[in-house]
Amino acid sequence: MKMFPPILASTTGCLWVLVQGLCQAEPPSAEALSFFESRIRPLLAERCYECHSQQKEVKGGLALDSRQGWEKGGDSGPALVPGKPSESLLIGAVEYHNKEMQMPPKKRLPDSEIALLVQWVNMGAPDPRDGAAPAPSEARVTDWETEKQFWAFQPVLRPEVPEVKNATWVNNPIDAFILARLEKEGLTPSAPASKETLLRRISLDLTGLPPTPEERKAFLDDARPDAFQRLVDRLLESPRYGERWGRHWLDVARYSDCNGMDENLTYHQAFRYRDYVVNSFQQDKPYDQFVREQIAGDLLPESAPGSRRERLIATGFLSIGPKMLAEDDPVKLQMDVIDEQVDSIGKAFLGMTFGCARCHDHKIDPIPTADYYALAGIFKSTRTMQKLSVVARWHERPLGTPEEVEAWNRHKTAFTEAGQALEKEKRAATQALPEAVRKAGGNLEKHFPEAVRLKLKAMREEGDRLATQFPPLDFAMAVEEAKPENIRIHYRGSHLTQGQEVSRGFPKILSHSQQTPPPENQSGRLQLADWLASPANPLTARVMVNRVWHWHFGAGIVRTPDYFGKLGERPTHPELLDWLADEFVRSGWSIKHLHRLIVGSATWRMSVSSSPKATQQDPENKLWSHFNRQRMDAESLRDSLLFVAGKLDLTQGGSLIPPSKNPMDGGRLSNVGKAVDPSLFQTNRRSLYLPVVRSEVYEVLSAFDFADPSTVSGERQSTIVAPQALFLMNHRFVAENARSMAEAILREESTDDARIQGLYLRVLGRTARPEEREAALRFLTRYSAAWTAAQPERTSEAGLRSWQSLCRSLLSSNEFLFVE
């Protein structure tokens, strides 16, 4: 476990020996030496040498078989302070006071032996054993020049667009990169998808909803050469686009409407961050600005009216992570919150796992612990939490004008004082009761004099009145600058074993020309935001273009979208990735520009069918010889079901969580012995507006692999399991939507042929072939007869039931669930 460069370590080591040597000018007395030899040396040998001697092992860098060994000490510093047992780490460890360091680990020493050690330290720790101090353990030298050669740390350089043989296939440079590889491997791109297929693909991709029959007709009838571009432009302007792509980012941002973990407090204000993300995508906010706002929005100058409000909300990214709010150790709690922030930033923006370096130098990637604590210092200097004592609470910031804030604060003071006055009154009345009554316990108030009870009642009513009459003022989960401070390296991640202090800063491996070090008097968040959002940062643009590619194609150019480190996947097309990253930055970090490029490519428009050769040679389709068939994600499935049933409520934004009665305490959506109220989810709003409850994700979404809202997730799983089938077969949600569809089609069309045609158009986006119509008609007859036989008293329902069953079959079909 190497904590700082060895050159520094050995220097300090030498100095220590030197200083200690000078201090120990006076040789120990014969009596002291005899005590050591008879009582201490055997004790150390028997109890400690096994793990702490140069002959056997030097765990934690500590050797106890020489004076120099304990003088230099292990990773946590000198083991003894002669004369001061209470300041000596070794004594603390054998006394088992500190849970992080209990020695010997298996069993506490007998009290008599501990007493001997204390006595020895009190005597000044006389020790005649001379020997060399052990070298720092597990020294690792980071060779920065070599490390920087790794592809992900290399600067982004715009590569030449390659020449290809079949130049007519190429729509834009993406295709040239893809085709050049295919040609080299002897593969040919699959044929373009049909217009009908493309329409369904692009609609679900950009908006998360299938096309309507009217949209289908309009597109198929549009013979203009730029019909597809026009379609893309229209979809990108649709409010459904921001909802769909904002939700992708919310996976990365581990968005949730409550804390999860232990104390599942409701995040009543989180929805503002969600709506901010949706709006940012909708407006095609430059991605570098989007990054800056989420890291340091509160510190950016006001650029337009309303921008301050929006930017405060943006810093919610730093606040909405899960926190252990009932941690009894406030220092650990704060470090855990900081860790969650550092780790999430690393994964979300850089594809790096900084979290590993909390406890030790990253074993794989060049992220030393010192770099971790340099970043952590920035967040130690940032106020994320309002209080750290159990139950802890995050910080919220008001969004109003100064006058509104002041009025609100005045009211809050009145409200708080009313509560205090009530408590005071109650205490006084309790004191006035006879002791026997007080001791008996139970509800004491019934023993109070009537006048007091009436007064208390009035005071309670006043409190309730004040609680409901707060002047309107919005709050956001947001951070704020705190006292700037550096922190010390925490060995093994524990704040109880600390090493040297580290200046706030950024990971060395990603140092680039456009960075400003954090000034002394600021947290460094603003500089961190600039450093992340710099075109010179080799990872930020690469990671984001890869995410966008992944969300379009179902797999990335780097197939580990949250991890670009050494054990991650290498890019399948490194030049394409760099070309896209460079193009992205040049376009002003425009996400919509990326969309247009990608969906405008011949690559994205290929059909899903692949040649036997491609299947054989490239089974994972890493060369993109065809499009990947994709299973709908959870939200697309739920939203599309509602949409084709004509029931989707397209209201945008806001919170579906009932406001809390107490403005000071948001309460919990689920609690000890209390499950989430299922009625929270009984709405026809789009899925992204459903409350995200970390401890209990809505079962319908979780059945279809909704992202774990507690961690950064750039990719969803896509399982096919029996509970999903059970959901479609049995759930009320599916039954009701199928029934609505059936009712509508029976109402709207007069012939069975037209009805079947209408259902196919709505659900599958295509017409039914004659044999499909025949099969559907036969099924309706069969089902209707079976229904009548089974429930003769409900024969009148047979027609509707059979149509409902037909609708559910189409909604359950592979053709509906998989996008081609």
Place this chain on the structure above:
Amino acid sequence: MNLPPSHLSRRDWLRQCATGFGSVALSHLLSQDALAGALQPKAPHFPAKAKRVIFLFMHGGPSQVDTFDYKPLLQRDHGKPLPFALPRVVSSKTGTLLRSPWNFSQHGQSGAWVSDLFPHLATCVDDLCFIHSMHCSNSRHGAAVLELCTGSDTFIRPSMGSWISYGLGTESQNLPSFITLCPNPSLGGSNAYGSAFLPADHQGTPVGNVTTPTSRAKIPFIENSEKTPLHLQREELDFLESLNRAHLQNRATDDRLEARIHSFELAFRMQASVPDLQDLSSESPQTQKAYGLDNPVTENFGRQCLLARRLIEQGVRFVQCSHSYKWDQHASLQKDHTRNAAEVDLPIAALLRDLRERGLLEDTLVLWGGEFGRTPVAQGGDGRDHNPHGYTMWMAGGGVRPGFRYGQTDDYGFYATENKVHVHDLHATMLHLLGMDHKRLTYRHAGRNFRLTDVHGHVVHDILA
């Protein structure tokens, strides 16, 4: 990463999945063409003593010094101050030593001490292996539950049930590999039985939750909301299959499409078999009585225990029963510990006996305990605070030494002092009993091989039979 890319064959996909796991019996894995590749039964690393686990979770933190960790000095020194320091971090303010209000006596050949709280379990002590020196890192429920169930009180990690499912798959045709009965949605919530970054097939399937009586707890979506008769549903599924088969023409290279067709068949089978499985009236009256189904006090947990036996008989790998968040006696220790013990004592004893009689105890590991224990010092006059520093859990069956006591706390039962067993060690030992090396059961995620025990854990060899 875990989805089979469209044209990767199922066989290739399985092979790829399998490379993440050391000594999986690949041929076995590939020989069966079932849909749930991830859940195929897998051979362990080495011959296993236990094939499955029943975890009896006493949520809230039962008191070790009032149940199984007898401390004569605590009885003697009642009212005196604790003669050594409190931990650096505590949850609540506590006072002087509080003697146990219950009498202890020795039982069985092994002479294990059990308090009056567990008269029925006392008759089973020769099957039990007590670990008196458990300790964990966190003094709060949520964090300690997560630590017990996932190994981490800081990060979201896969739960032990999902690790075991990942390692061994399931032997059930119709059921998930990991089922948790009536879990608590809070204090850890679904993260305590989730699969985190492991494939979702391995996550615990909750049957009901803490608000549901066991008699009404159901597998999600198993009940048809419109009570459609099965043969009508069959009619619909046949039609659906014909749609899917037609769609499959020219798409046969994508195994997911075929897998999804199978998933509806499996769902239909599950739906047909699960209600029978949950219908405990088919058990003999003697069995029902033995588990306490005839008594409102024991009925609810008795159902969980009986259901657990029926689930493992069906091949489910890991079943968790939750006596949910009842054991947190900061106050009212006498009354509430009495009630809690009465609710679980008889059913647990019945479960152990039933497993033994059916020859299942041999290769079923039963684990009992809470997320931490309680302090020997008093909170108020009749309560105890959380104590993660020393507490008791016990195991039975599945290759542990029966009638054995391991580890010790200090004279008052506060700190584990001898042969300490951390939760990581418990996990390492459980995996060992199931035939898996906790250092080799790994999953590659975010560039790192993760394990249940992270970088910790030692197998406690002394408690192996």
